[in-house]
Amino acid sequence: MTPLLTTTDLCKAFGGLRAVDHVDFSVAPGEVRAVIGPNGAGKTTFVSLVCGRIAPTSGTIVFDGRDITAMPAHERVRAGIAYTFQITSVFPNLTAFDNVALPVQRTLADGRGSGRLRDGVMAALSRTGLAARAGTPAGALSYGHQRLLEVAMGLALKPRLLILDEPTQGLSDGEIDSFVGLVREIARDATVLLIEHNMPVVMALADRITVLDAGKVLAEGTPDEIRANAQVQAAYLGTEAA
Numbered sequence: 001m002t003p004l005l006t007t008t009d010l011c012k013a014f015g016g017l018r019a020v021d022h023v024d025f026s027v028a029p030g031e032v033r034a035v036i037g038p039n040g041a042g043k044t045t046f047v048s049l050v051c052g053r054i055a056p057t058s059g060t061i062v063f064d065g066r067d068i069t070a071m072p073a074h075e076r077v078r079a080g081i082a083y084t085f086q087i088t089s090v091f092p093n094l095t096a097f098d099n100v101a102l103p104v105q106r107t108l109a110d111g112r113g114s115g116r117l118r119d120g121v122m123a124a125l126s127r128t129g130l131a132a133r134a135g136t137p138a139g140a141l142s143y144g145h146q147r148l149l150e151v152a153m154g155l156a157l158k159p160r161l162l163i164l165d166e167p168t169q170g171l172s173d174g175e176i177d178s179f180v181g182l183v184r185e186i187a188r189d190a191t192v193l194l195i196e197h198n199m200p201v202v203m204a205l206a207d208r209i210t211v212l213d214a215g216k217v218l219a220e221g222t223p224d225e226i227r228a229n230a231q232v233q234a235a236y237l238g239t240e241a242a
């Protein structure tokens, strides 16, 4: 199957530090791919290169058959890549509805119809379980709901590739369970790239896992293969995956 996303020999250096170091990476359409690794392994830098927030030092990125290495971030959004940030990035003074309306407007390039805008916003809020909170200012939502609102903002773009950077950080156990259900639902019509430290979430959701360590791909495989990989255990998993 033709991959949806491929990086070839992708590198990002910050001065002398190789944050992403010759990464060859490929994701099939429809896959949920987890990217794991110790703090500072280069996970956020890697997905920032994919979504265009930062430019690579060298290497290429191909999305859906197109070389997007030099494409500006906003065009990548239009091409179907959505990224939810590690740090809460909602506008606290706007309602949940208005936060989601911002990205929905981008998908309605012809600017037609407030009905379509409302439908698009409410669809994204409903999928994330936030429909009843449409009128609440985002800053008044719980932390967990603000994280879900970010996912709703990403979903509103109708992405083909949704990148979630540590989405369960700060969520309660109950919120994490609903989040796992939400990602399964999202994965029915989008490819998901998930950076996640919570190993039970990774093992529950990922079709395949890529392990980064010091900017390089240390291992790649199914959850079972990664769990059984001695090198990964030594570098990262420890007892967490037990």
Ligand SMILES: Nc1ncnc2c1ncn2[C@@H]1O[C@H](COP(=O)(O)OP(=O)(O)OP(=O)(O)O)[C@@H](O)[C@H]1O
Pocket (backbone or CB within 6 Å): 014, 017, 019, 037, 038, 039, 040, 041, 042, 043, 044, 045, 046
């Ligand atoms: N803008 C920057 N300037 C300089 N160094 C940076 C910059 N961004 C990241 N780094 C460094 O690059 C390395 C990789 O960082 P990155 O945030 O990608 O790791 P990570 O795997 O996402 O870590 P974490 O799990 O802690 O979020 C780290 O050593 C970090 O300090």
